[in-house]
Amino acid sequence: MITLEGITKIYHTGEVEVAALKGISLHIPEGEFVAIMGPSGSGKSTLMNLIGCLDQPTSGRYILDGYDVSALTDDQLAWIRNRKIGFVFQSYNLIPRASAVHNVEMPLIYAGDNQQRRERAMAALESVGLLERAGHLPNELSGGQQQRVAVARALVTDPAILLADEPTGNLDSESSIEIMKLLRDLNQQGRTIVLITHEAEIAAFAQRVVRVRDGVVVSDERPAVATEMAR
């Protein structure tokens, strides 16, 4: 599903060159639930931007669902993001003036997919258990509910991967467990999930944990036993 080959990313800030990623190779097969862990400054956000097609690597190859996305134009990347990737952000990133259901159907609007748009958005909301909140604005919902709306928005186009960037970073522990269980359920239904986090308890929900430090992969393991919280 995802193949990264020798990915590097160098940022130019004035005269200084900062290598955020120094050659990362990674393969994530379909249906896997992978957590990418690392402290701040490790390059995990850069990696997430590249996997999410929000940015292009300086060198290396990135194959997503059969598409080589390391050399696409902005509009082609927009298409990939729209069809292949569902984003869940730390700060939910819902459009404040739009109702929950309108937020969820937004990717379909940009896909130019008008067939049963409202029905599909409602179905996605139902799958995260928020059908009765469809008409509410984001600021009328709790943090956990907003994040579930964001998950519904990520799912509505039936993407190849779900990319969750610190999805529990702004939530209390109860809502965090709810969201993580939702992601685990989605994975058990066959969805490929890439989770970016720095919390071990959260990473424990994944089948596989990839640790990144200073722009390189330092470990890649499958913990045999899930932690207490993830059970």
Add this chain to the structure above:
Amino acid sequence: MSILEGLRLAVNGLLSNRLRSALTMLGILIGVSAVILLVGVGNGASVAVQQQIQSLGSNLLTVFPSNARSAGGVQQGFGTGSSLTLEDVKAIANRQSSPDVVTAIPSAGGRAQLTYGNQNWNSSLTGTTQDFPSVRNYQLASGQFFTSGEVDASSKVAVIGPTVATNLFGGADPIGQVMKINRQNFRVIGVFAPKGSSGGFNNQDDVVVVPITSAWSYLLGGRGRNVQQIYVEATSAEATTAATTEVTQVLLDRHHISDPAQADFQILSQQDVLASASQTTGVLTLMLGAIAGISLVVGGIGIMNIMLVTVTERTREIGIRKAIGARRQDILLQFLIESMFLSGLGGALGILVGFGLARLLPIAVSALPTPVISTPSVFMAFGISVGIGLFFGLYPANRAARLRPIEALRYE
């Protein structure tokens, strides 16, 4: 993303900042209503001037003597020559040599001081012949005009305009009364009906008309038997060109001039006057429109300003939209529709306000001509206002469309 979806987004965006949207719209509203109103005033002035000129008679030709030359050959003022005579008038009026001419009248005059009892009035004096009312489109309200007999006899009779009647005689009936024109006694035998022309320099109701022979004998002393102008009535407005040719030929023959370029007279038709007046009012309309147009441009800059603020404010939203798959053109379209909707709505409201002001203005300021609003100018004003939204929205929208998603998402 469909246009309809974009329109929904635009309305949503504008409603989220009602006061700001309303104020921005106000800029365009004022601009468009100013254009509508001022162009309407210009057109109104044009129509009024044309009506005034038409009331002189659109089939009227005026023959002026050429400018006199001093001994050294220096040109004197317009119409200062003395080449026209009463015999010229009679020759022009002859239907044999000029079939397109109904009749012709001489004119000589100037300013005159009128006195009646203890009242004084300064008016425009014209000495002419019995055909004056038909040639110059005057109707008589009471009394009668002088006859050819009275012209031949140099009778001291006068016909006055309604302005003179009001100012000199007050409410009294002027017919049969004797007034003084430049200290000479003249009997008033008729009063013209008002021509309804506006006040000012050329008030056609503020006139006193006497037989040209009497004017020569008693009022224009020392200037000889000189015809200052000849008014020629052509058979119709269409016949003025033919009549001009005929009059030219008659006068050239009579004055023994073979080269038309050396003619000692000039002929001006009302069509010429109308054309030059239309040109003048056209320039006036253009100037008023241009002044109003400036306010429209200022309104457009206001839109650009607000759209730039909006784009900055919504940087994060743009980032979210891009992350979930909006292409550049989707973002561009969203903001363009928003600015065009803003300016288009402002323009539509401006048209309504412009119409309203055009109705109210003549009531408030009676000196202004009634504004005439043409349908094309309304459509043009609306089109221009939408165009302004497009033009001034393009830069902010393009700026939004070019935002990089990761940077936009990171924006707080």
